[in-house]
Amino acid sequence: MEVHRARFVDFIPSAINALAFAPNTARPVMACGRANGDIEVWNPKNEWTLEKVIPGGKNTSVEALAWAHQTTLTEEDDFWDSEKEKQAAIKKLVKTPPRLFSAGLNAVVTEWDLTTLKPKRAVDSHGGAVWCMAVNHANTILAVGCEDGCVRLFDIADGELAFIRSFDKQKTRILSLAWSQDDSIMITGSANSSIYKWTVELGRVVSRMTVDRVSGEDTLVWSVKFLANGNIVSGDSLGHVKFWDGATTTMIQSFNSHGADVLCLAAGRDGNTVFSSGVDRKCNQYRLVDQPAPKKTGKNGKNGTINGKTEMVTKWVLAGSRRFHSHDVRALALDESRSVDALVSGGVDVSMVVCPAAQFPDINQRRLPYVPQRPIVSLSKSKRLVMCRQEHGVKVWRLGKSASPVQPFSELEIGAHMDLIEPQQAILEMNFKTDRNLTASALSEDGHWIAVADIEEVKLFRVDESESHPGQLTVKKQKSFPGVRGTGAHYLTFSPDSARLVVASTDSHVVVVDIAQWEMGTFDILRKFGQHRGAGGKQAESMDVDGDDEDIVGGEGQIETIVAMAVSADGQWLATGDLRNRIFVFNLDTLQHHATLPTFDAPLTGLQFHPYSPTLVIPTASNVFYLFNVESRRLTDWSREYSSDKNFPTKFLGLKDKIQGIAFNPARRNTLLVWGANYLCHVDLDQGVGDRNAILNVGKRKRVDRAQDEIRKQQRERRMKKYAALGILPMPELEAGGKAVVVLEGKKGRKVLTTTTNHVGEKEEEFNFQLLHKFQPLMFVDFVGDNSLVVVELPFIKILSSLPPSYYRASYGT
Incomplete structure (x- = not known):
């Protein structure tokens, strides 16, 4: 097989600035804010699944994130006519999804709509750049620390976002803040070597704690936390982690355990565990333990004891240390609940690292893939074109061509290099003058259309070869293209004949646009489907899985973000899926809703049609994939027999990285290639799954076979x-x-x-799923022809070359 290893694609992920878990009263979910303004929403279930990405924009770096989930009523008891009415209101409040707030250097505090991924509300901070943000424990007030040295409070009760008042102004910027357990006291870390203790009711300083200074320079207090017992912990730019008595504001203990700035802290719910990290990349754990008190000799010459027993005192100790990252760690997030149990860290090296908090530092960590979990690469197979979406533009390359091998591919060694007779070529680069990051892009099969979208609009461009200058391309924006009535898109795709554009809009409509009459300036909207908004799902026959004709439909009135879309090779079928695991199939010939598939326990991670049959392949986050025949409205025979976590090979189900895509080799029509960030897996649909405990790794299997021989x-x-x-x-x-x-x-x-003799040797294992880890990490995989595979990789060394130097301190003798 010929493999095009496309490492030339320009894409560098952005640094992680903030991490935040939702309150324990809501479902487990974590937000990750990046330096380019993007906010990723991760679900810890199914080995950490990325649910959605809220797009950022220019000058919208996320410096602080906060979740709020109000579970108590703000009205007085006499407001309610009956206790039953009050309990119904509380129940409704608890079921309301949590709210997400972000802020950064653009001096704007934003609440996000987690369905449309657009700003829901936005208010000015009135104090310049926002460096820190925290919600009180009642989830009714949002506090932000600003560049002008002032803490400002915003009312977020009952869905509001309104300015309340400011605290007394300080002559230095506020870098960190935290609320006490009863929400009556607040502490702030400043850029003048001070930690201030405030009374929230009056907005005044009641006490001040001073950290160490060197050579008369101010020390920056990057992070502060309130512990459950009322004590305070701080991390500063000298690498010190200090513990303070919350009542007397006196220092209890100090640890000089970091070689440089401590940028972030995370505290356990019980107040007995604290984590710290920063510029020196170390992640330290501190525990509160009981120790024998120091021996004191009294006047009678006897050691201090109580009833003959040694006196015990409680002290903080450095319990463990690990180094997970190659560059500065800017954020820590901790969730100690049994269903999550995770300490998450992130920073300049763009990767999130997850490790079990309860077993730190003994258990190994897991590094989540830094490659995009949603496709940003498009392919034109007939024209051999590859397009990659960037924050504010797209870039297109033409694949190179290799010399024909002198012997068949089957006789060549795996990994043999083939000489290029025509190298790859960057043929087009488009940058858009927009303040918002792009959310979707698509390249048509004939290579003449490029569509891009952000959360506000969809743009369409015609690409042709210049008549006066052969070899040069001309790009013309279709100004008469109506878009989707002023809304943006989360997903775009063209039909195989390049005559239609399908848009998954930000308001969860699926819109089919005719672009065949573009020369006349006509772009008709052929049909708009509203199934993902809970509308129209009951009018059509649903997919039958188990032989029953039960009508399975999406929830009425439940709008959700569309995250996957696919068009069949003959252009007849369109499949779309959302974050509620609802999958709808539409007939593009009749422009009617055709079927509704049943929902699965695990979230879907993509959709792909088989190129030679009306079969839809649906991979899920549990690494089980399903095959549906959309014409017969039922699972295929292979999927009915094998598609289950009880049948799939255990080694495949145990892969941490999710299935990100499916590819089909035209030379082997009844096989498919399943791929994730760090693996390729070949599956033959003419065979069963084989031995569940078989060794699937091709390289390892060969070594084991040689050893057994x-x-x-x-x-x-x-x-x-x-x-x-x-x-x-x-x-x-x-x-x-x-x-x-x-x-x-x-x-x-x-x-x-x-x-x-009937000796035939040892019985061989039967196996089908063949794993290969040669290519990684993967951004995109697909075939452009018979036995011709395109693999887009993003090596970590490429990312490292774009990062600033990491912290280094020379030690004696080096």
Whole structure:
């Protein structure tokens, strides 16, 4: 097989600035804010699944994130007519999804709509850049620390976002803040070597704590936390982690355990565990433990004891340390609940690292893939074009061509290099003058159309070769293209004949646009489907899985973000899926809703049609994929028998990285290639899944087979030596069922025996799923022709080359 390893694609992920878990009263979910303004929403279930990405924009770096989930009523008891009405209101409040707030250097505090991924509300901070943000424990007030040295409070109760008031102004910027357990006290870390203790009711400083200074320079207090017992912990730019008495504001203990700035802290719910990290990349754990008190000798010469027992005191100790990252760690997030149990860290090296908090530092960490979990690469197979979406533009390359091999591919060694007779070529780069990051892009199969979208609009461009300058391309924006009535898109795709554009809009409509009449300036909207808004799902027949004709429909009125879309190779079928796991199939010939698939336990991670049959492949986050025949409205026979976590190979189900896509080789029509960030897996649909415990890794399997062959060879040699010692002549090699004559030499003469053997060697494992880890990490995989595979990789060394130097302190003797 010919493999195009496309490492030339320009894409560098952005640094992580903030991490935040939603309150425990809501479902487990975590937000990750990046330096380019993007906010990723991750679900810890199913080995951490990325649900959605809220797009950022220019000058919208996320410096702080906060979740709010109000569970108590703000009205007085006499407001309610009955206790039943009050309890119904509380129940409704608890079921309301949590709210997400972000802020950064653009001086704007934003609440996000987690369905449309657009700003829901936005208010000015009135104090310049926002460096920190926190919600009180009642989830009714949002506090932000600003550049002008002022803490400002915003009312977020009952869905509001309104300015309340400001605290007394300080002559330095506020870098960190935290609320006490009863929400009556607040502490702030500043850029003037001070930690201030405030009374929230009056907005005034009641006490001040001062950290160490060096050479008269101010120390920056990057992070502060309130512990459950009322004490305070701080991390500063000298690398010190200090513990303070919350009542007297006196220092209890100090640790000089970091070589540089401590940028982030995370505290356990019980207040007995604290984590710290920063510029030196170390992640330290501190525990509150009981220790014998220091020995004190009284006037009578006896050690201080109580009733003959040694006096015990509680102290903080450095319990463990690990180094997970290659560059500065800017954010930590901790969730100790049994369903999550995770300490998450992130920073300049763009990767999130997850490790079990309860077993820190003994258990190994897991690094989540830094490559995009949603596709940003498009492919034109007929024109051999690859397009990659960037924050504010797209870039297109033409694939190179290799010299024909002198021998068949099957006879070449795996990984053999093939000489290029025509290298890849960057043929087009488009940058858009927009303040918002792009959310979707698509390249048509004929290579003449490029569509891009952000959360506000969809743009369409025609690409043709210049008549006056052959070899040069001309790009013309279709100004008459109406878009989707002023809304943006989360997903775009073209039909295979390049005559239609399908848009998954930000308001969860699926819109089919005719672009065949573009020369006349006509772009008709052929149909707009509203199934993902809960509308129209009951009018059509649903997909039948188990042989029943039960009508399975999406929830009425439940709008959700569309995250996957696919068009069949013949252009007849369109499939779309959202974050509620609702999958709808539409007939593009009749422009009617055709079927509704059943929902799965695990979130879907993509959709892909088989190019030679009306079969839809649906991969899920549990690494089980399903095959549906959309014409017969039922699972295929193969999927009915094998698509289950009880049947799939355990090694495949155990892969941490999710299935990100499916590819089909035209030369082997009944096989598929499943791929994730760090693996390729070949599956033959003419076979079963094989032995569930088989070794799937191709390289490892070859090593095991060679080792087993060597063991069998040694055992045979030992048997031959034993037979020779007994006077048994070597037996000729037999085929199964063959006969041989054995001559035994003894004292009484020769004895001739005839024997039959059915020896066929050890039984071999049956296996189908063949894993390959040669190419990684993967951004995109697809075939452009028979046995011709395109693999888009993003090596970590490429990211490292774009990052600033990491912290280094020379030690003695180096």
